[in-house]
Amino acid sequence: MTERTVFFLSDQTGVTAETLGHSLLTQFNGQDFRQLTLPFIDSDDKAQEAVTRINEAAESDTNRPIVFSTLVQDNLRNIVREGHGLFLDIFDVLLEPLELELQQESTHEPGRAHGMSDIEAYMRRIEATNFALANDDGGISRNYEMADVILIGVSRSGKTPTCLYLALQYGVYAANFPLTDEEFESGKLPDILVEQKAKLFGLTIAPQRLRHIRKERRPLGKYSSAQQVRFELRESEKLFKRYGIANVDTTEFSIEEIASRILDSTGVERRVRA
């Protein structure tokens, strides 16, 4: 039996409703929610369908549903509001003070936030993603002149997901380069990186965590041995120190946190905000 269902209602993707709703719910410990996103509610019929699902959950669950909504069209909001749940209209409470401040009525047009209203922004995100892929793991292109930031660190320290997130979320051009025995033995970074020293940012991670991650990939052998992991991390941190490269320990951080810390520390500008 489900204790309680949480609905994310949107006339578009549902990303805003999910993001905010999720943030709010993490403020309550020990609650167990079933989460359902109902996107693309753009007609009376679909709004009615959402009400049906909300009411079904109200019937079957122990507690009434919580409904996070970012619907902007009044006719749809009025329908959905009839559902048997706690209705939290995200725009309701914040649009009015904004209208007053900007001395302008809001458009009440759906789907502008994560839509294609800004094709430029879309292209920038796609291009940044392609850049991240082409410049992943010291990859073929090594087009470091175009990079906003170049992440360096040992294998599985979080470089690739962070670069992809920076590209998709912010349109930032992030390359990454893996530190390996070559750098550790010479104690030097390759010239191609030294030339771009101002763009370098280091990732490090606790040895225990790194072993755990590496074992998922290759359970046996030197790659995930305690000795090797400790050696690589020690040497990479020496390199950060020697070259004066800002760095972050990713052990306790999510992808969003690593990305935000990098932007905060380097001052690289978000090209878009998804």
Add this chain to the structure above:
Amino acid sequence: MTERTVFFLSDQTGVTAETLGHSLLTQFNGQDFRQLTLPFIDSDDKAQEAVTRINEAAESDTNRPIVFSTLVQDNLRNIVREGHGLFLDIFDVLLEPLELELQQESTHEPGRAHGMSDIEAYMRRIEATNFALANDDGGISRNYEMADVILIGVSRSGKTPTCLYLALQYGVYAANFPLTDEEFESGKLPDILVEQKAKLFGLTIAPQRLRHIRKERRPLGKYSSAQQVRFELRESEKLFKRYGIANVDTTEFSIEEIASRILDSTGVERRVRA
């Protein structure tokens, strides 16, 4: 001269404040905002620093700043509230009804939304990202049994960014396979795809848009010629029809929209909500 500055204040990454603030601002046309994210405000000093920056903008801009805040600690909120701007506290207005409904006080602890509170969720996102990379573009692994969904479509129809977004945002395992002359000439999909037919989802795109995107990559030659682009799209749509594969036209859609439509159409569950 800047008309108006918008601040996104957070004790953590700022993602929630940015996402919601951005959604709200798109409801107002013709306004020009300078946008600044101030993340990791976790001390009185940092809150004071934010106030200084808000007040500087209030001095130099034509209009007073708008401040979206997701700060949860009362001492920090009280400091920031003193800044000379329109202060919109996202949690303020929505936490109270939730507390009443759940009959529980919120923790007022920072950084739970995009933090590492849920290491499982973090690992799932990383693993899904690695899966997307390994199974990109009909790549080496072709581990389609593990996939939640397999996107098919011509080169540059949006497969790769969509797969990466599904992985990072929702922990969904998304593979993709490019449709090329091999499929078009035989009029058939390879067995490895037919075996997983229930997981297939097609992407298509308007010829004009596809040419534009392809020209960014390779300005000359057959790849971006009008004839070739039209041929590939026509043939790929024939394949969708022949095999009864649900598909979406990505021309007018952002990455978020494509991803949401795929999840909505296939019923694939979000494994996490970032």
